[in-house]
Amino acid sequence: MEWTTHCLSGMAAGHMVTGGDWRAALVGGLAGVIPDLDDHKSKVGKVLLPLAYFLNKTFGHRTITHSLLFAFLAGIILYLFTDPWIWLAAFAGIMAHSLGDMLTGKVRFFYPAQKSFGISTSPLMFNMIGRLTAILLLVYIGRETLMTLI
Numbered sequence: 001m002e003w004t005t006h007c008l009s010g011m012a013a014g015h016m017v018t019g020g021d022w023r024a025a026l027v028g029g030l031a032g033v034i035p036d037l038d039d040h041k042s043k044v045g046k047v048l049l050p051l052a053y054f055l056n057k058t059f060g061h062r063t064i065t066h067s068l069l070f071a072f073l074a075g076i077i078l079y080l081f082t083d084p085w086i087w088l089a090a091f092a093g094i095m096a097h098s099l100g101d102m103l104t105g106k107v108r109f110f111y112p113a114q115k116s117f118g119i120s121t122s123p124l125m126f127n128m129i130g131r132l133t134a135i136l137l138l139v140y141i142g143r144e145t146l147m148t149l150i
């Protein structure tokens with residue numbers, strides 16, 4: 001999926017798990033793009049290029065940063081140093097990213113286990129699923145925004 005879809009899914013996930021906290025939506029959206037730090041061609045990978053190259057060469061794409069282990073470690077670190085809602089939103093954002101990637105490809109979700117999970121798709125299906133997901137997430141976020149304002 002594209003980084004915008006990962007950001008939207010992270011926002012929705014952060015918002016949902018905290019019962020509608022918009023600050024958590026922002027944290028979830030940020031966390032939702034972090035797993036692609038293992039790809040130097042991704043938006044976040046281009047920002048932190050040396051780290052992206054290191055992660056890609058050492059672990060590969062869609063491995064450790066897309067795993068349940070990574071989400072737990074990030075959650076534990078944030079839990080120790082921030083407010084509880086922040087770790088929960090970040091964990092949800094990372095999970096949303098990994099689950100979203102499983103809709104359009106394989107992810108080593110239980111890294112370091114070798115088995116990958118997900119649906120392999122053609123480039124056309126990749127784009128269609130990504131865009132449909134983005135539309136659904138925009139509808140959800142728009143609806144929640146309207147409900148907040150009413």
Ligand SMILES: [Zn+2]
Nearest residue numbers: 035036066101
């Ligand atoms: Zn990814």
